[in-house]
Amino acid sequence: MTILPSAPPAGPRQPPGALAEAVLAAALAARREGTLAELLHRRPRLTRWIARRLLQPVLDSGGDALRGAQGELLALQWLLDWAVAQLRPDRQPGFDGIPREAWLERTSWRPMLAVMCHHAFAPVCGFPDRYRARADESPADHLCGLWSVGPSTYYRYLDKGRRQLAELLLAPTSERVLSLRDAMQHQAWGRLRLEDAAARRDWHRAQARRALVEPAPAAALWHLLQAGDADGFVQALQRFRVELGRDALADALIERLAALPLSERQRAELCLAQAALARVRGQDERERQACEQAQRIASAADDRLMLGIVCGTLGKFFEPRDGERAFACYQDSAEFLQQAGVGADPSQPGHHALLQAYVSTLVRLAWLYVLRNDPRSKAVLERAETLREHGGQPDETIAQLEQAWGEYWRRAGDLRAALERKHRALNIYERLGDGQAVVKTWCNLSLLYGDAQDYPRAIEYSQRVLVLAERSAIEPETVASTHLNLGGTYFWQQRYDDAIEQYAAGLARAEAAGLRVLVGRAHYNLAEAHYKRFQSLERPEDERRGDTHTAAALAVWEREGDPAPLEATRSLKTEILGTREGHVDRLLPGEWAVHPAEMAEIDRERARLALPLAPAEHVHARLAIARGYAAIAAQEREAALALIERHGLGGRFGAELEALRSTYDRALTREQRLAAKWRDGAGDLLDDARRAALLARLLTAGAVGKSAYAELCGVGLATASKHLGLLAQRGLLVQQGRGPSTRYVLEGPAAGA
Numbered sequence: 001m002t003i004l005p006s007a008p009p010a011g012p013r014q015p016p017g018a019l020a021e022a023v024l025a026a027a028l029a030a031r032r033e034g035t036l037a038e039l040l041h042r043r044p045r046l047t048r049w050i051a052r053r054l055l056q057p058v059l060d061s062g063g064d065a066l067r068g069a070q071g072e073l074l075a076l077q078w079l080l081d082w083a084v085a086q087l088r089p090d091r092q093p094g095f096d097g098i099p100r101e102a103w104l105e106r107t108s109w110r111p112m113l114a115v116m117c118h119h120a121f122a123p124v125c126g127f128p129d130r131y132r133a134r135a136d137e138s139p140a141d142h143l144c145g146l147w148s149v150g151p152s153t154y155y156r157y158l159d160k161g162r163r164q165l166a167e168l169l170l171a172p173t174s175e176r177v178l179s180l181r182d183a184m185q186h187q188a189w190g191r192l193r194l195e196d197a198a199a200r201r202d203w204h205r206a207q208a209r210r211a212l213v214e215p216a217p218a219a220a221l222w223h224l225l226q227a228g229d230a231d232g233f234v235q236a237l238q239r240f241r242v243e244l245g246r247d248a249l250a251d252a253l254i255e256r257l258a259a260l261p262l263s264e265r266q267r268a269e270l271c272l273a274q275a276a277l278a279r280v281r282g283q284d285e286r287e288r289q290a291c292e293q294a295q296r297i298a299s300a301a302d303d304r305l306m307l308g309i310v311c312g313t314l315g316k317f318f319e320p321r322d323g324e325r326a327f328a329c330y331q332d333s334a335e336f337l338q339q340a341g342v343g344a345d346p347s348q349p350g351h352h353a354l355l356q357a358y359v360s361t362l363v364r365l366a367w368l369y370v371l372r373n374d375p376r377s378k379a380v381l382e383r384a385e386t387l388r389e390h391g392g393q394p395d396e397t398i399a400q401l402e403q404a405w406g407e408y409w410r411r412a413g414d415l416r417a418a419l420e421r422k423h424r425a426l427n428i429y430e431r432l433g434d435g436q437a438v439v440k441t442w443c444n445l446s447l448l449y450g451d452a453q454d455y456p457r458a459i460e461y462s463q464r465v466l467v468l469a470e471r472s473a474i475e476p477e478t479v480a481s482t483h484l485n486l487g488g489t490y491f492w493q494q495r496y497d498d499a500i501e502q503y504a505a506g507l508a509r510a511e512a513a514g515l516r517v518l519v520g521r522a523h524y525n526l527a528e529a530h531y532k533r534f535q536s537l538e539r540p541e542d543e544r545r546g547d548t549h550t551a552a553a554l555a556v557w558e559r560e561g562d563p564a565p566l567e568a569t570r571s572l573k574t575e576i577l578g579t580r581e582g583h584v585d586r587l588l589p590g591e592w593a594v595h596p597a598e599m600a601e602i603d604r605e606r607a608r609l610a611l612p613l614a615p616a617e618h619v620h621a622r623l624a625i626a627r628g629y630a631a632i633a634a635q636e637r638e639a640a641l642a643l644i645e646r647h648g649l650g651g652r653f654g655a656e657l658e659a660l661r662s663t664y665d666r667a668l669t670r671e672q673r674l675a676a677k678w679r680d681g682a683g684d685l686l687d688d689a690r691r692a693a694l695l696a697r698l699l700t701a702g703a704v705g706k707s708a709y710a711e712l713c714g715v716g717l718a719t720a721s722k723h724l725g726l727l728a729q730r731g732l733l734v735q736q737g738r739g740p741s742t743r744y745v746l747e748g749p750a751a752g753a
Helices: 018-033 036-042 044-066 071-086 100-104 107-118 139-147 151-170 174-192 197-213 217-226 230-239 248-258 264-281 284-300 304-318 323-340 351-371 377-390 395-412 415-432 435-451 455-471 476-492 496-513 516-537 540-560 563-570 590-594 596-610 615-647 654-682 688-701 706-713 717-729
Strands: 733-736 743-746
Touching: 018 036, 018 044, 018 071, 018 151, 036 044, 036 071, 044 071, 044 151, 044 174, 044 197, 044 217, 071 107, 071 151, 071 174, 100 107, 100 139, 107 139, 107 151, 139 151, 174 248, 197 217, 197 230, 217 230, 217 248, 230 248, 230 264, 248 264, 264 284, 264 304, 284 304, 304 323, 304 351, 323 351, 323 706, 323 717, 351 377, 351 395, 377 395, 377 596, 395 415, 395 435, 415 435, 435 455, 435 476, 455 476, 476 496, 476 516, 496 516, 516 540, 516 563, 540 563, 596 615, 615 688, 615 706, 654 688, 688 706, 688 743, 706 717, 717 733, 717 743
Parallel strands: none
Antiparallel strands: 733 743
16 A cells, blocks of 8 residues: 655744753753652643653553653653663664774764763763773763863763754654654553563553543554554544644554555555545645545455445545535445445444445535535435434434534524534534534534624634634635635625625635635625625725626636526626625425426425436436426416417417427427437447436436436446447537536537527
């Protein structure tokens, strides 16, 4: 397995300050005099500083071997012994085995030797042929004699060694930290007399359990790694991704775990954990690479469950960047999980984990429908709710479902139900200690309270997120969304200057992280705010800026291929959306008012199409929709005939009735002709049922995309892309557009009609 190069971004390394050198000098002097315990007891502030800055890796690795009153004293002794030995140029542990030439000839060794001997870590090695020391001679005089230098030169070596020691302790590399932990682990094993491998693994498991409860994420990862618990390691890495986001040690431990003999599924899960860590750090390219690596591993192993989980994770990555691709990923996830056995015998091994992954994918799929204001989201959420009730789900999945329901009810206008669901999710996340999810829920609550016109609470929740983001790693998507939510709160209060400032901050965050969907929303919001400020103050600059942001938003939406925000942006300047106050009721669409039974049936079948059902079920749904529209057409024709007869207008509408009949006949003839042509040209790709479903879609909708083809024909996205290319080569389809907006229409003059 190839581990991606990592390490969280770090600022320039600063040299240790005078305080740090003074602290180490005092500790070294006390070590030499044998008064280290007295120093720690007499100087509690110094003790706390040492424990906070220096001892944590030692205490983490030593576990209960360093607990109790003498724990910190012993830890400091171990740390100083290790650190001074680290100054050895040959990088060997301990103070033994130093060669003669190092003592006498090599000046690079002298800083380390001066610190070691001056502070009584080890005695000066005698070389009578070079220098014969007195019995009571000090280490300083002895070394001056061996090196043939004066006291001033000796103390320069000593000062240099102390500075190197301070730098090593205060700004250690990941390699040094691992070396320290390895050394402290062996010290703990010796102190506790853990002789065999089994006893050591049991001890590490016990330390890991304690660290998970405290919680101490770095310590938990260390002990889980030493215990060989790969599954526990990955779970802890996912759980504490925020806390570990700024800890370079996490990357070093990941590399060590990857070097162990892991199963293919464990390797894929480790990649997903790396992706979660990269997401917290705002490293979107690393996140994508880690997900794609997990996908390759799962695909090579033909692990359908893992493929479903990975596709779901990729969907989450693409949500703020490419809505269509995210939707396709979630559909692929559902398909793979169905192939893995969702709905099969619940007693089969791994069925519980499979059901959890499937419900999670349904929730994310529903979330995308919600974000599109698509009422089909409710059917998907209800399906997830049913599966949750019939198969116990972990709290994380239940919280995700509550989050999605909250957003659904917000968009449905039931703010009370929305707040109830959001606070349920918040309670679960707080109980689990999932800091990242808590912060996301704060972000969602800021939007929800803004909709409810409870502006103080909306601002409070936004500020919680932004204040926390200043001192810890928060996912860029959450920070950018929070700026946009806070800007919306100010907008509804007509505080346009503040709104524009927050929208601009959200835009900067989204652009830096490559979150294209959020970039589009930020430009839209900025255009709206500038137009409103122009309406109020009549400053031409605001109108020009509004136009600029409108053009930028249109560029995003045109690439996304989503017609709703595209149309809203085009009409923004004319309508001046800010004149709305709160949420308004909307009239039913005309067809709903005239044909409620048929439209209700059509909507029910549309909702079924949103579910990742078997292809045959989708065919039934499509045919039911066709029957519904045919019934509407027949009713409209009969109503027209009744009016003609009632008012004696037969002579005036003969031509139109004949044209309608010709349309029916022409459509039927064309359908029959196309069916024959496709049977000859696509029989090797699609069976009769799939060809019929695809042609029905093309004749009614006029075009089909990769995602729709995959859904209709029950194939993966890669296969769908290949099939569409072949059909275009054979002259059955014509490709229109490129990239995410690519569509395929029927060949011939009527293509796209």
